[in-house]
Amino acid sequence: MSEQKKLREIISEELGKDLPDWHLIEKLSRSEVDSNDDSVRFSVDAGHIQRLGLELVAKQETALAELIKNAYDADASQVVVTFKDHDRLGGQLTIEDNGLGMTLEVVRDSWMRLSTAHKQTQPISPRYQRLRAGRKGIGRFAVQRLGKTLILETEVSGNETGLRVSFDWDGHFESGQDLNDIFNQVEQYQKPVEREGTRLRIGLLRETWSEAALNRVWKMILSLQSPFAELVGDAMVLPEYVDPGFEVQLNGESTRQRKTTLGIESGFLQHALATITGGVDANGTATVRVVSKKTGLDDTHTYEKKVVLTGPFLFNARYFIYLPDALSGLSVPLAREMGAEYGGIRIYRNGFRVAPYGERSDDWLRLDRDTSRRVIIVPANNVNFFGQVSLSREENPNFEETSSREGLIENEAFEELRSVVRALLEWAFLRVASSRGRKQTTSQKGFVSTVRPRKPSEIIDTLYTSIEATPLEDKIAAKHESTDEHSDAPQPSDLPAPLAKPREVVAALQALEQARDEAIRWETEVELREAASLQYEEMLRILSSLGLSISVFGHEIKGIRSSVSAHLAVLDDQVSGLPAGVKEPLAVTASGLKGVTSRMFDLGGYIAGLMSSTESRELQPISVKGAIERFHQQFSQYLDRQKIKFEWDVVPAHLRTIEMHASELDSVLLNFLTNSIKSMKAAKVMPRMIRVSAREDGELVVLSFEDNGLGIAEGNEHRIFDAFYTTAVNLDSDDGLAGPGTGLGLKIVSDIATSYGGDVTVESPSAGYTCNIEFRVRADGARKE
């Protein structure tokens, strides 16, 4: 009996039973059909499922993304992803959405059908009219990539029961079996009538999910749709009806929460140096516009070639240069971090991201390659851009995603896309460079930059970014070329792709990081010093302008001094001629008036004297004796009134300073005097004593200024020479000459000393004195007898 006849008998026998085994009948019927010598047909081995899942989807997070996209296609507004025991092998993952769910027919005809054209024939979702992301009808096999088992539960609103189907991928779908022969039991269970959605319980996870992996999942989830709402604009194809949105929850944390940080990051885009928008219209004309408020740039350019294959699309990018002057106050490290995390030009198709474009390791526009080769000499690594190219299935039919979901098929349309986007982008960033006064190409010989020199840390940063952004394959090639083959270090292929940096590269990056840290420390110190210096200069400017006012005041005071004195002298004369009894009270009043005006004139006289001594800008050796004598003479009346015993001596008498301004030595003496007066007043000592002595010490003139005031508190000996350090706020500053403390007096003294090769120090006072400050400047180098 022939095989064919035998099969027919068995089928016939089975059909005669009360409860025939239909699976057996179907299988035998197939065998019977296949045994026909007139025709042949494809059959599918059960092991094919493994290929659709485990072997086709490279990364587990890509697999998860496919399943989330399916939920979106099913009009879900929320999908909840829950891992259990995910940190070890055999964990469990549940993906539950509130989408439309599937009837048994849909499960059978679509979910259980390979390469179904369901989404192709119905590209728009029925409820929210979403453009469906899936197309090939194989995305669901990602479940097989993730775990060994699957329990599919799906519920349709209006039905009292839900469907549950279990799969044991590794147990049932073994190679050698015909896929048609593997049946999965459908179980119906009671459910609330209104409830709908699909739940995938993936068991016996094939890989562990570390925190790093979960972070990558988050990154993937958040980047499924553009993380930067600002970039969406017209570039996104959005449905015109109300869509409640699509929320993903991962282990209890929602995208909304996660996007809180991204919300901040969205504001980040406002710091971009330039906005670049462009695209290709229906006629194949490509245009680009670059706008930079910071440099006042707003320019448009039309690509000279017609773009014929891509179809119309838009692209939008924000251009960043990680330098302080290009970030308008945004932290450079933060911006750089953002660039490393989210930078790049991505491709979105029907609103969903197409990996790997814009990933850190991707360089589809050849930006990193050409920068490292100095084909591009302006900052234009992938990390310098935050952007996207928006394609749609309808407008751009020539683009197809690979089955692995890892990119578009690199056909001619893709090459044209790459070429035109790069050209438009390049025109834009070169325009920005031009507007910033930067050299744009290496051929610009004799180019004179108008920008400030770069900081060491910025140079190191550029170097760091350049090395880091070098395409991985280049690094691997470099690694292979240079690595000792006996090395125990893990080979790049052993490591997760993003981390697979050759050892030398890692070492170089670490060294650069150290150098950058050191440079930043140095720069910080310099900037602090610069800030302090600016503050000091600012105060000097204020004092300088104040000095002008005082000069005018002093001049006026001096001008009226003689007039007031003349009036007082006349008054004296007139009073002296009055009869006794009338004369006395008037004489007392006149005397009082004379006293207070004298006090005022002390100040006026001093200021006028000071101003006249500053008239000479000539540098000349100053006789210390002459300077002290003049000083004493100028203030003798004031010192007498203040009951201050003033002594001075100069040894040798011919002691002269190095060439300096006479007014500077006067200023030093005045600063010392005013400090002493304040201090002696506060100390309430009597008699008040000041002793000025000058001597020669090697090549230095040492001028010692001593008083018997409060003295200088221990520990403050050095601080008193710092800018803005003052103790005078608590002292009596009622005195017109001594005045209030600015905290700059001794700083100025210190600066004068330093600028003439000396210094100022606090020294031990002589007996009877409490404070001694010594001022040193270089002595006149002329020959001595």
Added chain:
Amino acid sequence: MSYNGFFVDDLDEIYATLLSSVGDGLAIKYRPLDEAASLAGELFNSHPDIVAVDFRLDENPEMIDPNKAYNGSGLAQLLRDKAAASPEYDFPIVLISAEDKLERFYRPDGTAHDLFDRIYKKDEVAESPKPVRAQLISLCKGYEDIKAVWRGGLERLSVFGLYGEELTAIANQELRAALISAGAPHIAASIILKGVIDRPGLLLSDNELSARLGIADLRPIESVLVDRQIQYQGVFSGGWRRWWAHRFDDWARTVFGARPTTMTGSARANVLNENFGANVKAAVSTWNKSSDERFAFSCAVCERPGEIRHSVAAFDPYAPKHSHRKRICWDCVQTGRYVQAKIEVDDVDANLVEDVMTKSRDGDANS
């Protein structure tokens, strides 16, 4: 007798009152500004004994149109022109101005220097009105004396109060010729004031006399000198006390038995104290604090007694032959005081200055 005058200023009326109120003998009226020629005419026609003006007369636009403003020298020139035509009505003109204005405006204006008999700072007038007033009165009287002998040619020399051989001895050709040829009393006054009163030579100031006596203070010996009629009594002596150099030299040779400047200060002080019981103190060198120096002049800068060997010559381009060259002590050179006083060292001693600057001296310099 009381002299009458005017003070012309656009701001400070008080100086007129002040100069009039501190004693008898001078009545100064304040005269506000007017158009220059009118004012000059009015002032001259009122035959004043003296006119005082401020240098800047353009600071009060309420008083005079800024387009018609002028300064003190402009007014003085108009007055001097009138006096040249009518010397019998000539009168002294003095400048009374603020110090800074003198420095900034008057000093650089060399053409104005011969117009004024004296220059006063307002500060100085306000602080010490009496000496200033005395000098103003002396100027009035001096002009009166000069005008009284104006027509007499050689008789003009009589204003010095010397006669006969003594007059012939001191009235050297330079002075004599200048006075005889003077076109107006104010020119003669200027010759006497700037060539005789202000410069050591024929006359000596108190400081010069102290230096020549080698003593710190003239007062203990003043009466002796007055008794010997050494004090100058001639024209302008009321405002500026001076001593006849030739009478002093004669007397000193008698007292010291030699030219006094050949003796140390200590020796001279001893002689004076021994001869007159004057209790004078020997002068102290500004350079080394010693009294055993041969003091010979009063420093042109600090006016203290100085010794030739510790001094340099001062530059004085207008010094007449009968005057003594002014000198600057080394202390004023080394401390830079001479620079502040705007007195130059003569080129003949310029090299010495560099040495002096770094010269060590005995004793400390102290207060």
